[in-house]
Amino acid sequence: MNLLLDKLFAHMTKFIALAVLLIVAWIFTKLFQQSLFSMQASGFDFITETKWAPNLEKFGALPAIYGSVISTFLAMVLAVPVAIGVAIFLSELAPAKLKSPVGVSIELLAAIPSVIYGMWGLFYFVPIIRDIVGGVGISMLTAGIVLSIMILPFMAAVTRDAMNTTPDILKESAYALGGTKWDVIKDVIIPYAKAGIIGSFILALGRAIGETMAVTFVMGNVHKISADLTQPATSIPVTLANEFTEADSPIYYSSLFELSLLLLVISFTIISIAKFYFLRRKRIGA
Amino acid sequence: MTHTQKRIIINNVIMTLSTLSAVIGMAFLFWILGVLVINGIDALNWNIFSQVGAPPGYEESGLKHALIGQLYIVGVATFAGVPLGIMAGTYLSEYGQKSKLAEIIRDISDIMMSAPSIVIGAFVYAIVVMPMGHFSAWAGSIALSIIMLPIILRTTDDMLQLVPSTLREAAFALGAPKYKVIIQVVYRGAKVGILTGVLLGVARVAGETAPLLFTSFNDNFLNTNMNEPMASLTVTMFNYATSPYEDWQKLGWAAAFILSMFILGLNIIARVFLMKKRIK
Known part of the structure; x- marks a missing residue:
């Protein structure tokens, strides 16, 4: 009896663990299968065509891809320096009394759902952008900024964690040689924690590119490529969030599924690079 | 100089x-x-909890439908996601250990933890909503449980590994079969840790909006039938906030506040648990 139960338990847990892999494989195959129709209809034009006009059954994903890339790039450019600053402050500068309350509140802010950041962006940040740069305020620029604020807590927390892995004895030796704080940070901590820091930036990038709710409110879902950042734009997740419930033809659905597949492949690749290349090395090195 | x-x-x-x-x-x-x-x-006012959504302009308008819908959708997702996640985590920590298969599952599950949640929504749309022909709360719960699974798996795996192997060995020495060792000794030792993981997992999926947009969809009335579209706090918040009516926007803020306090509360409780554990 015990033997039987023992075997049953072992097999059951193994089966469920394998089910995790199966689900992931299922997600990829299902999305692929659903997007076949669109792939056959438009082939590679799907990612090079700039016109997205569902009423004419024309589906070009380039504006959405462009929007995803540019808004994520903007968010990274704005968030990375601030995140490094916050991480330096938290790991090296802050007095002990401030370290843990500030650190904990940053971690808690990372837990706030992104839809709240989006809502704040719509009601409080859009008017400011409208006043400063004109236009409607709903734009690529707004999306990039709101996105950067949304990923900041996560990025700052993981960067700080990476910096904190530097052994104290290394830092102390550098101080003993007369190094200033900045000398220690740039010559000891950053080289030591480099892989971890870069890994966490890439991980944040992977999250930002798939982020939906923080940008849906403030981007406008306009399928147009414009070099002017103050114009409304769209991104892959924004298109999906806005149009999935509106799609009315098989080709429309299939195109949206192809967008989902594209997004999944992009973020899966980015996150894998972060995990396998940068964060893995850190684990062995540590 | x-x-x-x-x-x-x-x-x-x-x-x-x-x-x-x-x-x-x-x-x-x-x-x-x-x-x-x-x-x-x-x-915030009492109507929020006692009334369902009303057309703009009505005084007696609330979020009861969304609060209850949220409870159903997240509750069912937790009910499915937690046991599955714990079982899978158990396999990784107790059976798979450092084997190639276990490492692959760990890696893939870790990646899924950061994967875009809207894609999970699209997937569930294809496997549940399309065959059924309409939106349903089940679909929403399935999407959330898929998102929750890797989180629970990861924390269970980590927490079980923290249980000292001497405890396991002592139980084995008494002649206990492995499944009993795991259930009666290892789980007990990692109880607080697993609970923390569950709290964090629930907190994470409770704030998800994107995967619910086209699975559980929305409903302006109180509904407890999982086969029908159901309101959730997050989707309701999104719809109200993007509406042009001021009283709906106000309801949106109330939903945002309730949801954030719930999520922050869970995170704080989880932290307190972890801190207590460390002190012990």
Whole structure:
């Protein structure tokens, strides 16, 4: 009896663990299968065509891809320096009394759902952008900024964690040689924690590119490529969030599924690079 | 200027800049939190909990339908996601250990933890909503449980590994079969840790909006039938906030406030658990 139960338990847990892999494989195959129709209809034009006009059954994903890339790039450019600053402050500068309350509140802010950041962006940040740069305020620029604020807590927390892995004895030796704080940070901590820091930036990038709710409110879902950042734009997740419930033809659905597949492949690749290349090395090195 | 002076000046400049960036970062984040609390408390009243959504202009309008819908959707997702996640985590920590298969499952599950949740929504749309022919709360719960699974799996795996192997060996020495060792000794030792993982998992999926947009969809009335579309706090918040009506926007803020407090509360409880554990 015990033997039987023992075997049953072992097999059951193994089966469920394998089910995790199966689900992931299922997600990829299902999305692929659903997007076949669109792939056959438009082939590679799907990612090079700039016109997205569902009423004419024309589906070009380039504006959405462009929007995803540019808004994520903007968010990274704005968030990375601030995140490094916050991480330096938290790991090296802050007095002990401030370290843990500030650190904990940053971690808690990372837990706030992104839809709240989006809502704040719509009601409080859009008017400011409208006043400063004109236009409607709903734009690529707004999306990039709101996105950067949304990923900041996560990025700052993981960067700080990476910096904190530097052994104290290394830092102390550098101080003993007369190094200033900045000398220690740039010559000891950053080289030591480099892989971890870069890994966490890439991980944040992977999250930002798939982020939906923080940008849906403030981007406008306009399928147009414009070099002017103050114009409304769209991104892959924004298109999906806005149009999935509106799609009315098989080709429309299939195109949206192809967008989902594209997004999944992009973020899966980015996150894998972060995990396998940068964060893995850190684990062995540590 | 001597070299030393130059180094000190550079140091001071950079330290000031980084303190400044910390201040700017914190200012933005507290601005958001402040806005949330002020608007949320302003919008809160008893009607929020006792009334369902009404057309704009009606005094007696609330979020009861969304609160209950949220409870159903997240509750069912937890009910499915937690046992599955714990079982899978158990396999990784107790059976698979450092084997190739276990490592692959760990890696893939870790990646899924950061994968875009809207894609999970699209997937569930294809496997549940399309065959059924209509949106349903089941679909929403399935999407959330898929998102929750990797989180529970990861924390269970980590927490079980923290249980000292001497405890396991002692139980084996008494002749206990492995499944009994796991259930009666290992689980007991990792109880608090697993619970923390569950709390964090629930907190994470409770704030998800994107995967619910086209699975559980929305409903303006109180509905407890899982086969039908169902309102959730997050989707309701999204719809109300993007509406042009001021009283709906107010309801949106109330939903945002309730949801954030719930999620922050869970996170804080999880932290307290972890801290207690560390002290022990």
